[in-house]
Amino acid sequence: MNFFLETIQVLLLSIWYNVESFIHLFVPRKRKNIAGEVVLITGAGSGIGRLMAQEFASHGTVVVLWDINQEGMKETAKLAKQSGATKVHYYLCDCSDRNEVYRVADQVKREVGDVSILVNNAGIVTGKKFMDAPDSLIEKTVEVNSMAHFWTYKAFLPAMIANNHGHLVSIASSAGLIGVNGLADYCASKFAAVGFAESIALELLANGKDGIKTTIVCPYFINTGMFDGCQTKWPSLLPILKPDYVAKKIIHAVLTDQVYLMMPKSIYLIASLKNILPMKQGILLGQYLGAFNVMDRFTGRNRKQE
Numbered sequence: 057m058n059f060f061l062e063t064i065q066v067l068l069l070s071i072w073y074n075v076e077s078f079i080h081l082f083v084p085r086k087r088k089n090i091a092g093e094v095v096l097i098t099g100a101g102s103g104i105g106r107l108m109a110q111e112f113a114s115h116g117t118v119v120v121l122w123d124i125n126q127e128g129m130k131e132t133a134k135l136a137k138q139s140g141a142t143k144v145h146y147y148l149c150d151c152s153d154r155n156e157v158y159r160v161a162d163q164v165k166r167e168v169g170d171v172s173i174l175v176n177n178a179g180i181v182t183g184k185k186f187m188d189a190p191d192s193l194i195e196k197t198v199e200v201n202s203m204a205h206f207w208t209y210k211a212f213l214p215a216m217i218a219n220n221h222g223h224l225v226s227i228a229s230s231a232g233l234i235g236v237n238g239l240a241d242y243c244a245s246k247f248a249a250v251g252f253a254e255s256i257a258l259e260l261l262a263n264g265k266d267g268i269k270t271t272i273v274c275p276y277f278i279n280t281g282m283f284d285g286c287q288t289k290w291p292s293l294l295p296i297l298k299p300d301y302v303a304k305k306i307i308h309a310v311l312t313d314q315v316y317l318m319m320p321k322s323i324y325l326i327a328s329l330k331n332i333l334p335m336k337q338g339i340l341l342g343q344y345l346g347a348f349n350v351m352d353r354f355t356g357r358n359r360k361q362e
Contacts, residue, residue, distance in 0.1 A: 087312055088312075089115075091116035092142065093172045093173050094118045094120060094170065095118065095119050096121075096122065096164065097175040098151050098175065098178040099122070099151070099177040099178030099179060101121070101124070101127075101129045103280035103282065104299055104302055104303055104306075105123070105132070105178070106132040106135065107300060107302075108175060111139075111306075112173070112307060113137070113140050115140075115307075115311075116140060117141060117173070118141065118143045119136045120144075120164055121144070121147070122146075122148075122151065122160070123148070123178070124150050126148055129146040132146070143168075147164065151178045151200055151204035152200045152203065152204055154207045157211060158207065158210075165215075172216065172219075173310065174208060174212050174225065176204065178201075179201050180196060181356060183283075185238055193241070194241045198244065198248070202246070202248035202252065205226065205252055205253070209256060216268050217263075220267035222269070223269045223270075224253065224271070225271045225306070226249050226253040226270070228246045228253070228273060228274050229242075229275065230275060230318065230327075231246050232247045232250040232274055233330075234326065234330055234342070234347065235347070236347050236350060236351065237350070237351065250274065253270055254270075257270035257315070269310075269315075271316075271317060272316050273319075274316070274317070275297055275302055275317075275318070275323075276294055276319060276323060277296050278298075281357040282356060283356065285356065286350055286354050287353060288346060289349070294345065294346070297319055301319075305319060326345065
């Protein structure tokens with residue numbers, strides 16, 4: 057195809073895709089049926105992981121929980137069963153340990169079957185300025201927040217590829233789109249998670265595996281305790297998000313094959329402005345939105361993984 061014809065094709069398709077998106081502002085997208093699917097959620101012992109397990113369970117899925125907190129997983133398992141899960145399984149697994157991920161993944165495949173919906177949710181935050189953060193905590197942040205995604209994909213993606221069926225969900229962060237003062241290691245790990253998920257999604261499409269969907273979730277701070285002490289400068293524009301709301305939005309995004317989910321909606325605009333504004337204006341905007349001071353009162357919670 058020559059340059060002219062390909063350019064015309066791209067323009068026409070672009071117009072159609074924009075019209076399609078506009079239509080879906082008024083006509084809801086069709087939800088897919090996930091009953092019977094095997095859903096694996098990392099960091100499922102508390103917080104958003106627990107709430108997602110309950111939401112997925114309400115759709116008749118088989119729920120598999122991974123965490124380092126066994127008591128937390130037991131409680132999540134009980135709640136998932138009450139919510140309607142077909143079956144619930146839980147496994148102790150430190151997602152930062154590649155060999156442990158592969159070992160437990162093999163156990164899941166033997167005892168449960170192939171995972172068809174993978175939710176990489178486990179995450180940690182040091183909450184320290186870069187020069188104050190011990191090297192060991194920086195390494196742990198990257199291992200849990202991004203490298204773990206490599207190992208879980210390696211473990212569970214082959215079956216999805218063989219069946220051309222599955223869904224990959226990356227719980228990243230708005231800090232994976234925009235740098236934040238005092239979150240250097242966390243931002244780096246979440247930028248990596250977003251880039252990795254995007255790249256694998258393109259790799260799958262390029263290989264004709266369009267039955268495997270990807271959802272990348274980039275929320276602002278969520279009131280789970282992980283970012284306790286953080287304050288938002290403009291609550292009406294950038295509110296601290298309620299966990300129940302976030303979990304429901306994530307499951308809706310999966311059911312409708314939504315690729316990007318940013319919360320609140322203002323993140324879509326802020327992330328776009330970052331890429332088009334002059335640098336000085338972008339820094340000014342960040343300062344106005346509180347990116348310089350949001351971590352000043354951070355206390356967090358004494359947890360290794362959630």
